[in-house]
Amino acid sequence: MKLYKSIPIMLFTLALAAGCVSNKKYAELQDTYSKLRERNQELSNKYQDSQRELSGSTSRVKSLEEQIASEKANVTALQDALNKCLNSSSQGNVNISKLVDEINSSNKYIKQLVNAKNKSDSLNMVLTNNLTRSLSKEELGDVDVQVLKGVVYISLADNMLYKSGSYEVSDKAGETLNKIAKIIKDYDTYDVLIEGNTDNVPIAQTNIRNNWDLSALRASSVVQVLQTKYAVDPKRLTAGGRGEFNPIADNTTAGGKAKNRRTQIIITPKLDQFMDLIGKAPEQSQK
Template structure:
């Protein structure tokens, strides 16, 4: 700024000397005013220049930060691209493996379905044979049903036992003999004999304490007759007592109590083949 002022004074002096004209006070003041205006303009220019430099520096920093972010994103992209390439290279082998597993599962499912179909077919055939063999006992309360893939032969106590007894009477032996003839032709059938009673308390039955005892002893009597006298394989037999706790109906009438007092012979096909498949 001082150099500019000096320069202006020199110019003024030269112009004054060269023209040999003495400036009037009015012109001199005008020149001073012009000098001040130039000084202000110079100051404003310098301020603006400094502001622009600050903005340039800020933009440079922003640019550097953006370049860093771009570099980081480029690295992530390259990593993802490498992973994608790796997945594509492995996809065919994994798809082939999954396809093989699915085929094995489908084959196993078909085998299970075939075994179950054969079981249902065998169960229906067994029911038909039993109904035919035991037809003469249906009037005495014998029924043959299929429930949950098993055949249930239900015999009321009056068909098998005298009242309060665990000794099978002659009519009961006839029914069990007919049943045993069918069972001996079906070696793949498991046999469970279940004893059931009504809810009335037992009195005057000697060592038989309660309905539990009565149901168990009656079921074991049936098992002994089938195995010892009719030669049904013992390994296929199971004897259980259910007492009064699985009634067919309420124990409110003599008729319903009679239905609840029963022996149920539950026949179920052996499913060893199916179990072996499931374990695989």
């Protein structure tokens, strides 16, 4: 963190007095800047990995929902077949017994799937309610909490989080981040992605190349505050930036730009229990 704070001063001094510094000093500044670029690339790579994991989680949830729908349709088909057998001759007695067993097995499996999904949804709602209740009215003006497709999104306005034109976390954000950190630590089986977003106005700082850099550096700053100041396990944290390419409002207005300048804390439940249940799906008898 201290290194990042010194970079703008160093590069600004370099820009003003490039002809006055020694070759050694110039090389040191170049080396520091190269390290910053390498750090940014590491953050970008880590963010891409996290995006792939989040995409995989979304696909698994969709697969789960399709599995539930398929099982329900199968129960309906089995029930129809059972009704036909009941209206036919006594030769269907053996088939009736098999159909009853399959219906019971499928109903039990559906109940397991639904219970597991409901448990995850309930945990997300409790998490959201606990966080919302802990925030003051003033904080709620800068913090938006939503649950979308089983994932909790906490969106923080940049004017609350950062110093103007900087990626350094402000003192004003400390109390709010402390409350969020407590919730994150309470739900210690959830993964946490910190995602930086900007508007489409180009950044004008010598040590930040573009909005990709700015968004990634801001996300990294929040991650490091959660880790170092509020003791969140860094193994659960991922920092990434999306630059100006994930807008939620029109960038042609001042209000739209303000909404797009945000940092999201995305809390994702693990889906291991769902995958275990899908792997234990009852086999259907051949007809």
